[in-house]
Amino acid sequence: xxxKKRKIRLGRRVAEALDxxxxxxxxxxxxxxxxxxxxxxxxxxxxxxxxxxxxxxHTACGILRITGEGLTxxxxxxxxxxxxxxxxxxxxxx
Numbered sequence: 003x004x005x006k007k008r009k010i011r012l013g014r015r016v017a018e019a020l021d022x023x024x025x026x027x028x029x030x031x032x033x034x035x036x037x038x039x040x041x042x043x044x045x046x047x048x049x050x051x052x053x054x055x056x057x058x059x060h061t062a063c064g065i066l067r068i069t070g071e072g073l074t075x076x077x078x079x080x081x082x083x084x085x086x087x088x089x090x091x092x093x094x095x096x
Contacts, residue, residue, distance in 0.1 A: 031061040033092065040076075040086040041068060049078065057085050058095075065095040 034042040047060035052075060057068040070089040077084035 029062045031063060031066065033066075035089070035092075038089050040084065041089060041092065043068075043083045043085075045081055046083050049083065057083075059083060061094075063094055066092065067095055068092045 029045055031046055032044040034044075036042070043059065043061075043066065045062070046066070047062065049057075049059050050065060051058040052073075054073055055069060055071060057073055057075070059066050059068075068085060068089065069091045070087045073085055073087035073089075075083065076086050
């Protein structure tokens with residue numbers, strides 16, 4: 003098992019023991035979908051690509067691809083990304 007996977011599992015156990023959300027200690031991304039109009043991604047590791055129809059970003063789980071039409075970044079900080087538009091999908095790249 004890789005060190006990365008061990009750290010993620012340890013973070014989950016610590017969060018569970020302290021009754022905290024897993025993403026608070028493990029660095030796992032938290033995705034909040036607001037209908038088909040917006041998505042908030044917390045705990046991302048950086049923006050990889052941004053266009054009108056696609057947003058790709060690094061996360062602890064890999065590259066997250068958000069697709070849609072008329073996508074606009076409304077917020078981008080070191081830990082949060084908020085994208086709005088007509089969302090069609092979100093998936094991790096293989």
